[in-house]
Amino acid sequence: MNRRRETLVFEHPAQALSGRPTAEEWIETFHAQLKERGLKSTAQRDEIAQAFYRMGRHISAEELYGEVKQANPHVGYATIYRTLKLLKECELVSERHFDEGQARYEVLGERHHDHFICERCGRIIEFENPQIERLQQAIAQEIGASLTRHKVELYGLCRDCRGGVNK
């Protein structure tokens, strides 16, 4: 394959996170969006949003609940879910369903990327490939559809797991 190397691979969180708004900017946007909708800023919403931002990528509601609980043992699951829903509506967070029972959430507002999921160790590697992006737009056009979002998920064995004992 004589294609020039276009894919950017984000194996280390620091790489993937570059270009992402700072925690302050992000929370500020959240507050602005709340105000715009006539909704209130509360201590819980801030705690949850901050914990979410701090924890990093591909967080489940359960993990977020655990984290927030440490700072404030009184929060309930309901508030976690309600706040995540709110963050989605404000387009600060996107919800993803990898092949599991539960949803995972990630911070929006950084560069678009897709995911590789290791089927053995569960590691998630992000990558970005402009050709795939272009191709998807072209396909939508052929279908006659407009595209609002898309996802590419690759499943397999990561480098480390390939080198492992079996296979």
Place this chain on the structure above:
Amino acid sequence: MNRRRETLVFEHPAQALSGRPTAEEWIETFHAQLKERGLKSTAQRDEIAQAFYRMGRHISAEELYGEVKQANPHVGYATIYRTLKLLKECELVSERHFDEGQARYEVLGERHHDHFICERCGRIIEFENPQIERLQQAIAQEIGASLTRHKVELYGLCRDCRGGVNK
């Protein structure tokens, strides 16, 4: 974009289904797989497998349950799920999680394809694009991973819904 048109779009079930094994071949394979594992063929398994094959594409457990109930009002959900699990193990069925709460299942053994999902009317359009396939392999190589499966899902408005009232 001066790319030549490579995408095959399957908008009509008949197109997507071409090349798929017949119901008889498919059930036969199921029986063979069961025997190989020392498991039994039963009336319920056949009913479920047949209903599944007959119903076509992207079926949920609930829909399948409803269909099978009509022929045999005694079947329970448990048997539906157990049989779907079995069909997956026999690689006759694959499970998919689109962005919904429930899983959907589709017949394997036909050509690989990806999905466009209309966010308004729920219509699912299948397509096949060799470039995307190649690109995904190339990306996996760059990541250093081996690929066992992958999915591309495009979300947006289909041709009909775009033409609709708002937007």
Place this chain on the structure above:
DNA sequence: TTCCCTGCAAAAGTTTTGCACTACT
């Protein structure tokens, strides 16, 4: 005859909702 399979009901896991109380604005 021996297990495997089935149906039922209960359980488990995730997410949502009703309600009384609390607390932003």
Place this chain on the structure above:
DNA sequence: AGTAGTGCAAAACTTTTGCAGGGAA
């Protein structure tokens, strides 16, 4: 003060499991 938000518990929804009885090999 008024309205939206919170916590709790219960409900809803999807999927899994335990168990006693039934059926394929």
